[in-house]
Amino acid sequence: MILITGDIHGNKDISKLDNKLNPVYKEMTKKDYIIICGDFGLVWDNGGEDKWWRKWLDSKPFTTLFIDGNHENFDLLYEFPEEEWHGGKVHRISDSILHLMRGQVFDIQGKTFFTMGGAESHDKEYRTVGRSLWLQELPSDVEYSQALANLEKCGYKVDYVIFHCAPTDIQNEIAEVKQNHTYSENRLTEFFSEIRPKLEYKRWFCGHYHRNYVSSIDPDFEILYSRMITLP
Ligand SMILES: [Fe+2]
Numbered sequence: 266m267i268l269i270t271g272d273i274h275g276n277k278d279i280s281k282l283d284n285k286l287n288p289v290y291k292e293m294t295k296k297d298y299i300i301i302c303g304d305f306g307l308v309w310d311n312g313g314e315d316k317w318w319r320k321w322l323d324s325k326p327f328t329t330l331f332i333d334g335n336h337e338n339f340d341l342l343y344e345f346p347e348e349e350w351h352g353g354k355v356h357r358i359s360d361s362i363l364h365l366m367r368g369q370v371f372d373i374q375g376k377t378f379f380t381m382g383g384a385e386s387h388d389k390e391y392r393t394v395g396r397s398l399w400l401q402e403l404p405s406d407v408e409y410s411q412a413l414a415n416l417e418k419c420g421y422k423v424d425y426v427i428f429h430c431a432p433t434d435i436q437n438e439i440a441e442v443k444q445n446h447t448y449s450e451n452r453l454t455e456f457f458s459e460i461r462p463k464l465e466y467k468r469w470f471c472g473h474y475h476r477n478y479v480s481s482i483d484p485d486f487e488i489l490y491s492r493m494i495t496l497p
Contacts, residue, residue: 303334303429368412
């Protein structure tokens with residue numbers, strides 16, 4: 266079983282992962298997965314709270330996979346050991362918590378997933394670099410070229426796309442729906458806009474916008490927040 270949901274922001278929005286709340290969890294084991302579309306936030310300072318909640322996740326009947334959002338401590342995240350896992354690269358945070366790195370294609374339970382975390386913070390003026398804002402929130406040249414190389418390898422065909430932010434046109438659509446919100450386009454949203462017409466996919470999921478929403482531009486494009494999707 267593979268489930269996908271939106272941001273958890275440390276323990277702030279983690280209750281959706283509480284197995285007491287969802288009957289489907291009763292059928293899950295560590296061979297099943299919940300994927301979080303960024304803003305994991307439990308690699309924040311490696312303090313007691315991070316560790317307590319990571320242990321809590323480890324005690325649950327599923328394996329936690331996450332892509333990075335913008336609200337992550339990237340300096341700490343990149344210190345965790347890197348390994349090959351199901352065809353792509355991950356950081357191993359614990360026995361059953363893995364960070365799916367950027368520009369990777371994973372084969373999980375016979376389905377392929379293209380992952381690319383990161384987004385631009387829209388509250389940068391209230392944040393401090395190295396304490397609450399990290400410049401790695403947007404991908405590096407190496408990560409972009411790795412993404413392109415891996416897309417070439419799979420012939421631009423995957424089952425699922427897992428990103429934190431959306432392509433520019435869909436991001437503009439969300440800004441309109443949310444009203445009084447502006448999201449700036451950047452190299453990452455433009456990169457997603459460029460690859461979307463070339464990419465064959467069944468469903469495309471992202472987080473970041475703190476809303477559950479299906480795009481009217483593309484009905485296969487879904488933004489997740491509290492909603493939990495069970496893949497067929
Ligand atoms: Fe978020």
